[in-house]
Amino acid sequence: MRQPFLGTHINKIDAKGRVSVPAAFRQVLAEDAFAGVVCFPSFTSEALEGCAMGFMNEISNSVAERYELFSNDQEDLSDLIFAESATLAWDSNGRIQLPPEMIAFARLEGTAAFVGMGKTFRIWEPETLARSQAERRAQAREKGLSLRLRSAGPESRPDSRPESAS
Amino acid sequence: MRQPFLGTHINKIDAKGRVSVPAAFRQVLAEDAFAGVVCFPSFTSEALEGCAMGFMNEISNSVAERYELFSNDQEDLSDLIFAESATLAWDSNGRIQLPPEMIAFARLEGTAAFVGMGKTFRIWEPETLARSQAERRAQAREKGLSLRLRSAGPESRPDSRPESAS
DNA sequence: CCCTAGCCCATGCTATCCCACGAAATCCCA
DNA sequence: TGGGATTTCGTGGGATAGCATGGGCTAGGG
Numbered sequence: 001m002r003q004p005f006l007g008t009h010i011n012k013i014d015a016k017g018r019v020s021v022p023a024a025f026r027q028v029l030a031e032d033a034f035a036g037v038v039c040f041p042s043f044t045s046e047a048l049e050g051c052a053m054g055f056m057n058e059i060s061n062s063v064a065e066r067y068e069l070f071s072n073d074q075e076d077l078s079d080l081i082f083a084e085s086a087t088l089a090w091d092s093n094g095r096i097q098l099p100p101e102m103i104a105f106a107r108l109e110g111t112a113a114f115v116g117m118g119k120t121f122r123i124w125e126p127e128t129l130a131r132s133q134a135e136r137r138a139q140a141r142e143k144g145l146s147l148r149l150r151s152a153g154p155e156s157r158p159d160s161r162p163e164s165a166s
Numbered sequence: 167m168r169q170p171f172l173g174t175h176i177n178k179i180d181a182k183g184r185v186s187v188p189a190a191f192r193q194v195l196a197e198d199a200f201a202g203v204v205c206f207p208s209f210t211s212e213a214l215e216g217c218a219m220g221f222m223n224e225i226s227n228s229v230a231e232r233y234e235l236f237s238n239d240q241e242d243l244s245d246l247i248f249a250e251s252a253t254l255a256w257d258s259n260g261r262i263q264l265p266p267e268m269i270a271f272a273r274l275e276g277t278a279a280f281v282g283m284g285k286t287f288r289i290w291e292p293e294t295l296a297r298s299q300a301e302r303r304a305q306a307r308e309k310g311l312s313l314r315l316r317s318a319g320p321e322s323r324p325d326s327r328p329e330s331a332s
Numbered sequence: 333c334c335c336t337a338g339c340c341c342a343t344g345c346t347a348t349c350c351c352a353c354g355a356a357a358t359c360c361c362a
Numbered sequence: 363t364g365g366g367a368t369t370t371c372g373t374g375g376g377a378t379a380g381c382a383t384g385g386g387c388t389a390g391g392g
Contacts, residue, residue, distance in 0.1 A: 094381080140242045182346095259371085
């Protein structure tokens with residue numbers, strides 16, 4: 001069982017283009033055999049998507065099994081993911097080096113915000129992130145999304161008490 | 167089966183920003199593999215929400231199962247929940263260190279009130295808590311709210327305290 | 333021959349560990 | 363049933379290890 005990626009960590013990109021992957025994320029990623037990260041440009045945001053190698057495998061398998069991770073339309077996306085993703089091994093200090101295209105895509109300049117998203121994480125230019133979050137928060141409030149959190153996944157809650165219902 | 171978080175415990179925050187997690191809560195959290203707490207700002211109050219890592223995992227999985235990967239809703243939820251949460255491991259004495267943003271969010275100053283909420287708990291600045299409780303009580307009175315003993319429905323969440331017990 | 337990727341070492345900072353103390357709750361036995 | 367002994371819990375402070383970051387050194391490729 002893999003722990004989720006949690007929290008937001010802002011790190012610097014040094015002159016050589018290196019960034020420390022937050023220790024907390026490295027710990028999560030350490031459950032994977034590959035000592036590093038897989039990155040690809042996000043489809044929906046001006047940010048990079050990051051995950052463990054194992055997650056890529058899941059995507060690959062899910063698509064093959066037609067598991068419901070992707071809808072039909074989204075299957076095409078998997079092709080894109082694999083094509084545009086890069087495997088970034090970290091050095092002995094836990095730093096990775098982002099390829100120039102990715103730096104450009106997310107418009108990173110000097111700092112990078114690593115944002116936990118559960119099964120994946122994102123890498124943002126901090127200012128862009130702030131703007132995006134404000135927007136998202138407004139939307140969520142509008143839709144009342146936060147309320148649904150409470151009942152998230154009623155079928156998969158192992159600790160709901162079977163106590164002879166209602 | 168997880169015991170619920172119960173009661174209110176007020177502890178001090180020391181110069182280093184450390185707080186003892188109440189022993190009673192630690193006992194509940196001990197059922198989880200991760201020796202610590204996950205915290206995030208509450209959506210509805212000027213307080214911090216706390217829970218076990220396992221609870222976060224459940225949310226992570228439910229979100230993944232319920233929404234399509236890369237759908238807007240999935241991202242909104244993930245952003246709201248995971249991005250702002252922190253994993254706080256406790257030391258050998260059962261203390262955690264609250265990140266500055268969280269201290270700021272709940273306006274904590276020197277003391278923290280841990281309030282059991284069943285599956286989760288909250289961390290309040292004691293004065294803020296008192297005000298909030300008074301308000302809530304007034305509202306309840308106004309509405310003529312009376313407690314009805316309902317066995318647990320899918321999302322019944324008994325967060326009203328039966329009496330202002332001492 | 334220069335530029336870059338990869339590697340290792342150095343450093344300041346902060347979180348974490350460890351030990352100690354005091355108060356309160358608990359236990360135990362008369 | 364009461365009082366002393368013992369344990370647990372919350373709190374404080376010093377020591378230590380881990381983390382993020384900067385810089386230098388080497389080897390290989392254009």
